[in-house]
Amino acid sequence: MTTLYGYFRSSAAYRVRIVLNLKGLDYDQAPVNLVRGEQRDDAYRARNPQGLVPSLVTDDGVSLTQSLAICEYLDERHPEPPLLPADPAGRARVRALAQLVACEIHPLDNLRVLKYLTGELGVDEATKMTWYRHWVHEGFAALEAMLSREAGSGDFCHGDAPTLADACLVPQVFNAERFECDLDAYPRIRRIAANARALDAFRRAAPSEQPDAG
Amino acid sequence: MTTLYGYFRSSAAYRVRIVLNLKGLDYDQAPVNLVRGEQRDDAYRARNPQGLVPSLVTDDGVSLTQSLAICEYLDERHPEPPLLPADPAGRARVRALAQLVACEIHPLDNLRVLKYLTGELGVDEATKMTWYRHWVHEGFAALEAMLSREAGSGDFCHGDAPTLADACLVPQVFNAERFECDLDAYPRIRRIAANARALDAFRRAAPSEQPDAG
Structure with missing residues (x-):
């Protein structure tokens, strides 16, 4: 049986859960x-x-790391x-949208970085939240522009079916909501995320649905 | 003619220059x-x-963003x-090694983040350098372990010819050297980077060789 080592709130693990579900693959979770x-x-x-x-x-013993490589x-x-x-060209567009989340937003806002800010750098809670939201807004403004401007967009990031880009977008939207980022300026992102979240594969991948959700 | 919009010291642009050279493609640069x-x-x-x-x-008018998607x-x-x-499995390993650089090290140490640290957060130069080196050491320790332990490694990150992983590693080593990170603990990284830098495709991609090198 395929085993996913993850954490219910990890945005990168959430991406892989979405993809496993989209592919209809069974898997065990090792929180x-x-x-x-524990990591x-x-x-x-x-x-x-x-x-x-x-x-x-994987069920045939291949050990994989890095969420996008796994997907x-x-x-x-x-x-x-x-x-x-x-x-x-379409593949490059989907990868670029995925990487805009995975290389430009998420790395700056994940737990180990927030801990470095409040620990080593001694910043207060409000400054940490400003940092968090700053990188979400930088990235989402670019993403909203690309999704609005570019012909490839549809009900999902690319066309009318979910791709790797949606598997990255939805966990980032979830995180942004958790940190109370104002997403009013991103109607296209919100609409696409809502479309994706309505699918069973995305719903079952949500943090609240995981065995280790606390 | 293919046109690369980049900057001589940008680690992400450097990756793409390496790949364009490995593929033997001609290109113009728009600094x-x-x-x-200016970005x-x-x-x-x-x-x-x-x-x-x-x-x-590209020469047929396709417009691409995000270095790994371009590669x-x-x-x-x-x-x-x-x-x-x-x-x-090999493809996943190479992508994971590339993403370990592109998602875990580089995003934390690029210019816009260092500017936020010294600007918005008001940290001093020494604290900024400690931050920079912290993420290099976190990432390089993991990379060194993977390159040492895993059977796939060779003269290059994967086997005995350059891959996407080397196109990410070499610019990160260049950056780490520029910020005076001590790389003694990473003999395998240093050896692979030296092998890659000896190749013409990597040599011509180096920051010092670019038209906008200042």
């Missing part, structure tokens, strides 16, 4: 409690030296339904 | 001066709403020499 720091334990680092979630061990692996091994369009 | 903030000008944002470099416009597009359109191995 790694990020708040208790830094030797036992977990033996599996993933990065000390990050998610990691995935593309699942797409290559289980091509239906596709996570990426067939044309190279 | 965007990040220190002067935030309306003219550039009309091209890339993210206000980030690189972006690439994979180039690999799909120009398959030789391949940037990724043929087997899905």
